[in-house]
Amino acid sequence: MPSYDVAVIGGGIAGCASAYYLAKAGLSVVLFEKGDIAGEQSGRNWGFVRQQGRDPLEIPLMMACNRLWQGLEAELQADIEWRQGGILYLAGDEAGMAKYEAWLEHAKAYRLDTRKVTGAEAAALLPGMARDWLGGLYTPSDGQADPLKTTRAFAAAAARLGAVVHTRSVVDALETAGGRVAGLRTEPGEMRAKTVLLAAGAWSARLLRTLGIDLPQLRVRSSVLGTAAVPEKTGLGVWCPGFGLRQRRDGSFTIGGGSRVDHQIGVDTLRHFAAFWPAFKTSKNHTSLALGRHFLDDLRVHLDGAHLGRQLRRERVLDPAPNRTTARRCLRAFRATFPEFRDIEMATAWAGIIEVTPDELPVFGPVPGIEGLLVATGFSGHGFGMGPITGKLMAELIAEGKPSLDIGDLRLPRFAERRAATGRAV
């Protein structure tokens, strides 16, 4: 039976970057991806690589990550369309500006190059907008990259260093013996591994549940559109009320619906209702809820653990239809904001399933009770930019026993600890 130092579950950016840095550290690594590399979130996102607007816990991680991004094309020997063009958030009213100003205090504490801009400065950074903004927040050192190319580049670089990458290969189950990881049951066969890193995105909670481990994680759908190509307008990643945009190297715009998402009510929605309630309250104006057939399918998976393997094969790549209403609304808002693009067409639209945690922060590190099992998941809609540092920190944790940055507050037991401390599900 093949045997490895580390088995990585998931060929998204978290898994592929981890496989790369683990192989670079000299460990024998195998990675399993049930579909294609970057087939789910990591190949469907906007491509923003931002330090701006992050939770304070993530700022030092993203500042270190930003330095990695700057050398990533050389490191991976690949064109990933990295561009350090800055990120600009725009606000139309006092409440929006107040939020940005409050966040600026965190940026100052970390000496990040974020600054407040006036409406006139925003217009100078991004000329040709039809509406006047009250102002915004601007981080020149932020950037963008092509999601698919970046994730594939990590997988290819890992393979060049000897990592074995299995695609179209479902991991059905983790085997444990005596309280520690023993190996994996996978589509290509059984494997032995001393350490398993679970980086399975929207599937992580389901896999953990088969081991009796609870990770509060819900899924939301986020829809995006791509326009026809036009001459270069901006190298900024822009976020304004209603939509966000970046212009790709081929001249097309990727436009997303801001924080507008759809959630299909499932068994976990009910199980984790109390934990997610505070986050839902703040996002309810841009979260659509639906109750349908999905609930029954989900119930079946919950009641029958063996059903998960079948579901993983059936839903080999989570490829939801985009919300066309959201996409059309974004296009209208974009055209109205930039009159020079009033006739621009939607060339394509797609959606991705994002996994969110109650505090909208990732989960890093060991899984208590199962020695040798670690997680890197729960990125809550902003894990692409964090991909490189995720991989580096996971590799340090596994190879050296200690990461170079503090990720203690992002560990899995935080949810259970908060629940115990407050008596409430958090």
Ligand SMILES: Cc1cc2nc3c(=O)[nH]c(=O)nc-3n(C[C@H](O)[C@H](O)[C@H](O)COP(=O)(O)OP(=O)(O)OC[C@H]3O[C@@H](n4cnc5c(N)ncnc54)[C@H](O)[C@@H]3O)c2cc1C
């Ligand atoms: C529309 C959209 C826009 C976004 N915009 C941004 C952005 O601009 N910037 C940013 O930083 N983030 C953004 N994100 C979030 C970002 O894409 C994710 O946080 C990040 O890609 C998560 O990476 P991951 O590797 O954890 O998960 P994924 O990319 O989802 O990868 C997990 C992989 O695990 C595989 N897998 C699961 N279970 C198994 C199994 N049992 N066996 C084998 N394989 C398995 C899946 O097939 C999947 O490919 C966006 C997301 C979406 C959907």
